[in-house]
Amino acid sequence: MSFLYTPDSVAAGTTPAVSLFEITKHFGRFAALRGVNADFAPGKLYVILGENGAGKSTLLRIIAGLMEPTRGEVRVLGTKKLREVAMRVGYMAHAPLLYDELDAMENLRYFAGLYGIKDDAMCATALLRVGLDPSLKRRVGQYSQGMRQRASLARAILHDPELLLLDEPFSNVDVTSAKDMASLLGAMRDQGKTIFVVTHQAPVMQPVCDECIVIAGGRLTTREKGIPRHLLSPYAAEARR
Amino acid sequence: MKAPGTFAVSRSTLAKDLRLEWRSKDAINSMLFFALLVVVVFSFAFDPTAEESRKIAGGLVWVAVLFAAVVALNQTWARELRNNVLDAYRVSPAPANAMFLSKVIGSFIFVTILEVLMTPLFVMFYNLRSIGPLWELAIVGLLATWALVVNGTFFAAMSIRTRSREIMLPLILFPISIPAILAMVWATTQILTGEYSPWFWIQLLAVYDVVFTTVCLVLFEIVLNAE
Numbered sequence: 001m002s003f004l005y006t007p008d009s010v011a012a013g014t015t016p017a018v019s020l021f022e023i024t025k026h027f028g029r030f031a032a033l034r035g036v037n038a039d040f041a042p043g044k045l046y047v048i049l050g051e052n053g054a055g056k057s058t059l060l061r062i063i064a065g066l067m068e069p070t071r072g073e074v075r076v077l078g079t080k081k082l083r084e085v086a087m088r089v090g091y092m093a094h095a096p097l098l099y100d101e102l103d104a105m106e107n108l109r110y111f112a113g114l115y116g117i118k119d120d121a122m123c124a125t126a127l128l129r130v131g132l133d134p135s136l137k138r139r140v141g142q143y144s145q146g147m148r149q150r151a152s153l154a155r156a157i158l159h160d161p162e163l164l165l166l167d168e169p170f171s172n173v174d175v176t177s178a179k180d181m182a183s184l185l186g187a188m189r190d191q192g193k194t195i196f197v198v199t200h201q202a203p204v205m206q207p208v209c210d211e212c213i214v215i216a217g218g219r220l221t222t223r224e225k226g227i228p229r230h231l232l233s234p235y236a237a238e239a240r241r
Numbered sequence: 242m243k244a245p246g247t248f249a250v251s252r253s254t255l256a257k258d259l260r261l262e263w264r265s266k267d268a269i270n271s272m273l274f275f276a277l278l279v280v281v282v283f284s285f286a287f288d289p290t291a292e293e294s295r296k297i298a299g300g301l302v303w304v305a306v307l308f309a310a311v312v313a314l315n316q317t318w319a320r321e322l323r324n325n326v327l328d329a330y331r332v333s334p335a336p337a338n339a340m341f342l343s344k345v346i347g348s349f350i351f352v353t354i355l356e357v358l359m360t361p362l363f364v365m366f367y368n369l370r371s372i373g374p375l376w377e378l379a380i381v382g383l384l385a386t387w388a389l390v391v392n393g394t395f396f397a398a399m400s401i402r403t404r405s406r407e408i409m410l411p412l413i414l415f416p417i418s419i420p421a422i423l424a425m426v427w428a429t430t431q432i433l434t435g436e437y438s439p440w441f442w443i444q445l446l447a448v449y450d451v452v453f454t455t456v457c458l459v460l461f462e463i464v465l466n467a468e
Contacts, residue, residue, distance in 0.1 A: 066332060087244060087334045091328070097326050100324065110257045113250065115334065
């Protein structure tokens with residue numbers, strides 16, 4: 001059963017930050033997403049959970065405009081033409097999307113240029129916000145996994161996007177850093193940003209999560225306020241079964 | 242914030258690519274090694290007189306450059322695939338053809354450096370003395386290099402998501418470059434031998450460059466965003 005269209009989840013007169021209508025994505029014979037319908041109100045932090053291969057990353061890539069759905073329609077910040085709103089969207093993927101041979105500041109300076117930003121101070125601020133030192137001359141290839149993830153987050157938030165799409169931002173990040181990153185995301189949500197976080201570490205996001213979405217077999221199966229208890233400790237739930 | 246223009250993005254992408262190459266030396270090292278190998282192997286295979294050299298050098302030079310350029314063109318896109326960095330470009334508002342332009346100019350610089358370094362070796366190994374004017378050779382060099390890198394950059398981008406991209410690129414690139422290859426080889430040979438005017442071939446190269454640069458610029462967005 002696919003998740004039902006929920007117009008009441010978005011206040012009347014408000015344009016949803018993201019609207020999905022019958023989104024289906026096939027890779028050959030494999031259906032990664034099957035008729036996903038949903039509206040997402042702006043200014044909220046959504047946590048997307050699900051098993052490996054459930055379709056979480058595919059959904060995020062479709063919203064980011066990196067992938068065309070096989071069927072269906074996606075509207076981001078009120079438009080179907082995703083290129084028009086690219087300036088207002090930030091995306092962080094599984095991979096760091098950074099050049100190994102450049103240091104963090106050089107990376108951010110380059111990506112800032114892609115958004116028409118010429119101010120070095122914005123790059124430095126983004127790095128400071130994720131807890132990295134802008135004066136660090138070490139190349140990204142020599143960073144630890146956790147530092148790479150943080151540099152990658154800095155790249156995604158560099159242009160102060162209204163919509164932030166994060167695919168597993170906490171993988172290989174230690175607990176303290178993950179909590180710091182989650183608080184930063186909470187603060188950004190409080191400033192009115194809409195944030196989607198795909199993660200397997202639900203407890204980290206619990207304090208800041210507005211809505212939890214569960215994807216299974218390419219369908220949205222659960223959508224609840226906050227993260228349900230059984231999803232906070234999936235290993236314990238699995239053991240009780 | 243305003244969306245950046247094509248030339249601003251091209252400039253910053255080119256500067257980034259040059260910096261990456263300066264630090265890694267991936268493209269230039271493999272190109273130089275490959276071209277050097279071709280020159281040395283051919284010089285052992287043939288033992289031409291000065292007259293024979295002038296007749297075959299056009300072919301030899303461009304074969305060496307063509308194969309070496311393929312190595313460099315694959316490297317240019319390979320670094321965009323590491324860490325999926327290309328996705329960061331694709332989600333940005335930067336114009337697709339800005340990236341294409343910067344990659345073409347970057348590869349043009351690398352291949353030109355290779356040609357400058359290889360020319361003295363060719364002259365030495367093959368005892369080359371041009372009968373025609375050298376400035377005509379320079380024009381052929383620039384136009385021919387542009388023809389190779391424009392098509393090469395475009396088709397390398399097309400083949401980056403295929404499994405055997407190193408094989409795919411020459412398979413697609415060489416057939417489509419036949420008019421340009423003919424023009425560059427004949428123009429070079431005719432300048433070296435001084436027997437006929439090379440201008441028909443030079444004009445053909447110029448037309449080829451204009452047509453393929455325009456087509457590639459127009460179509461590149463489709464290639465960049467293809468799944």
